[in-house]
Amino acid sequence: MAAATAATPSSSRRWGDRQVSRTVRLAIAALFACLLTACAAASEDVAVRPAVDGKRIALTFDDVPRAPGAFLTEEARTERLIAALDASDVEQAAFFLNPGHIENRPGAEARIAAYVAAGHVIANHSNTHPRLSKTDADIYLADIDAAESWLKTRSGHRPWFRFPYLDEGQRDKVKRDA
Structure with missing residues (x-):
């Protein structure tokens, strides 16, 4: 009788029809964190216009x-x-x-x-x-x-x-x- 094998829930998860390994998930999370940090750093150099009260129109x-x-x-x-x-x-x-x-x-x-x-x-x-x-x-x-x-x-x-x-x-x- 053949032994059944199954992926452990902690090592991979389903994403649509594909299994995504823990390594790939960690890489995606790290990339997201880097992008978020870069955006936050870049936004410090951007001049922010003061908020305009009420509606604005374009002429x-x-x-x-x-x-x-x-x-x-x-x-x-x-x-x-x-x-x-x-x-x-x-x-x-x-x-x-x-x-x-x-x-x-x-x-x-x-x-x-x-x-x-x-x-x-x-x-x-x-x-x-x-x-x-x-x-x-x-x-x-x-x-x-x-x-x-x-x-x-x-x-x-x-x-x-x-x-x-x-x-x-x-x-x-x-x-x-x-």
Whole structure:
């Protein structure tokens, strides 16, 4: 008659369909402890922003630089907007840019630099402002990349993206997920 052998409960445990040895469990616990210690040490060097009471909102402006309007020049609009944000104690707003529209607008780069100098940030709103639902996915992604190439060389850049026309391609999942 053959003797039955069984693993002792103290030497291994089941994890899903596998037995995990005590050595592996100890190694995982040691790794977790090292990661926890490293995270705690790293967090000491991180500047912590003071807590904000109540809710916060994000102010964002699309299609920058804008063309002249009926009442304001581009320069006057920039000056007034910066002054209004400052007067309202807005610490930081985000300006979503279309860099493909800059070369046709004299002074546009200076106006964008003024937003950044005032403490605001700039982000990607595509290069030429196409609609996702009416553009081939490869062309659309290339347009985003062109804008990002321009933006990442500027101060105040954040790696954020806002869909033009807020068109996220809901009806075309393949494009949206590209």
